[in-house]
Amino acid sequence: MLAEWLDQGLEGRPPSRAEGGVAGGRFRLVAPGVLELVPDAPSAEARACVLSAGIHGNETAPMELLGEVLARLEAGLLCLGAPLLVILGNPEAIRRGERYVATNLNRLFCRDLEEAGDEPDRARALMAEVDAFYARHPGRERLHYDLHTAIRDSRFPRFVVEPFAATPTPPEQWRWLAAAGIQAVLHQHRHSWTFSHYARHYHGAAAFTLELGRARPFGHNDLTPLAPMARLLEALVEGRAPAEGDPGAMTFFRAEHELLRHSEAFRLCFPDATPNFSEFPPGTRLAEDAVAGETRVGATPLSVVFPNAEVEIGARAALLVVPSPPPA
Ligand SMILES: O=C(O)CCC(=O)N[C@@H](CCC(=O)O)C(=O)O
Numbered sequence: 001m002l003a004e005w006l007d008q009g010l011e012g013r014p015p016s017r018a019e020g021g022v023a024g025g026r027f028r029l030v031a032p033g034v035l036e037l038v039p040d041a042p043s044a045e046a047r048a049c050v051l052s053a054g055i056h057g058n059e060t061a062p063m064e065l066l067g068e069v070l071a072r073l074e075a076g077l078l079c080l081g082a083p084l085l086v087i088l089g090n091p092e093a094i095r096r097g098e099r100y101v102a103t104n105l106n107r108l109f110c111r112d113l114e115e116a117g118d119e120p121d122r123a124r125a126l127m128a129e130v131d132a133f134y135a136r137h138p139g140r141e142r143l144h145y146d147l148h149t150a151i152r153d154s155r156f157p158r159f160v161v162e163p164f165a166a167t168p169t170p171p172e173q174w175r176w177l178a179a180a181g182i183q184a185v186l187h188q189h190r191h192s193w194t195f196s197h198y199a200r201h202y203h204g205a206a207a208f209t210l211e212l213g214r215a216r217p218f219g220h221n222d223l224t225p226l227a228p229m230a231r232l233l234e235a236l237v238e239g240r241a242p243a244e245g246d247p248g249a250m251t252f253f254r255a256e257h258e259l260l261r262h263s264e265a266f267r268l269c270f271p272d273a274t275p276n277f278s279e280f281p282p283g284t285r286l287a288e289d290a291v292a293g294e295t296r297v298g299a300t301p302l303s304v305v306f307p308n309a310e311v312e313i314g315a316r317a318a319l320l321v322v323p324s325p326p327p328a
């Protein structure tokens with residue numbers, strides 16, 4: 001039923017069963033594409049975990065990865081030991097195999113959201129589910145991993161975005177992520193209203209956007225490099241201590257500047273295929289825009305992450321980032 005839940009969600013079919021048992025606990029469908037799992041006896045160290053995928057409908061590897069973890073739970077190979085909320089972010093975009101339908105869902109996770117439309121409605125529904133889930137588990141440490149894949153290749157194929165926050169990320173996260181094969185960390189310099197930022201900002205969760213390779217259609221993903229990440233997710237599901245690695249093996253960056261698209265006549269001045277984290281020397285012209293003029297690299301070299309000239313007007317067309325020391 002659990003692994004089937006993903007397929008049914010994608011096909012728009014109602015699930016065969018809305019609740020039931022798994023080893024160590026129970027599951028119930030709390031909303032379309034939102035599954036809650038409640039352990040009979042959570043371990044003291046278990047986090048209240050939100051695991052989401054498909055916020056962008058064409059990013060399929062994370063959905064396959066979560067499907068595998070749920071299948072192992074259903075087969076009795078894992079025993080539920082932590083409260084979990086598993087989310088398929090944008091079911092209609094997933095069915096269409098597109099990043100989004102009308103607007104980018106991952107810019108809408110703000111309690112002041114006033115926009116109307118299917119994606120704003122979905123953002124409001126997901127924010128309410130996350131609020132209710134964490135409220136059902138008071139006193140427990142909170143975690144949210146929002147799983148994505150990137151449009152382009154990357155110098156670091158597996159990296160995380162750490163949302164902007166006033167307080168530091170719990171240090172064990174760096175050890176867990178290093179052991180899970182994450183190669184780089186990008187610290188956001190300002191509020192970004194993404195799903196992971198929502199959990200961090202409003203709920204104090206240890207939260208990240210995880211970029212797990214490159215976006216490919218269903219059936220074309222090689223999940224082999226994600227095996228260590230699967231082990232981390234399984235440890236979270238079982239409520240046991242995940243494997244720890246050396247955070248020094250990861251490369252840390254911080255965002256310095258957000259490049260916005262201000263007009264129809266916006267273009268990036270480097271090839272579309274430029275991999276994430278490519279570095280440009282001082283003086284390089286990076287973008288031209290009819291409203292904002294040209295953007296050039298200043299005195300310090302800048303690396304480009306998530307370049308995309310096709311974003312909606314007013315949206316982020318790239319993050320410009322610099323190396324940063326690892327957290328103390
Ligand atoms: O590859 C790209 O250009 C986009 C990949 C993606 O969807 N990234 C997330 C990052 C969210 C964050 O900044 O935390 C996004 O753009 O929504």
Ligand SMILES: [Zn+2]
Nearest residue numbers: 056059148149
């Ligand atoms: Zn994405």
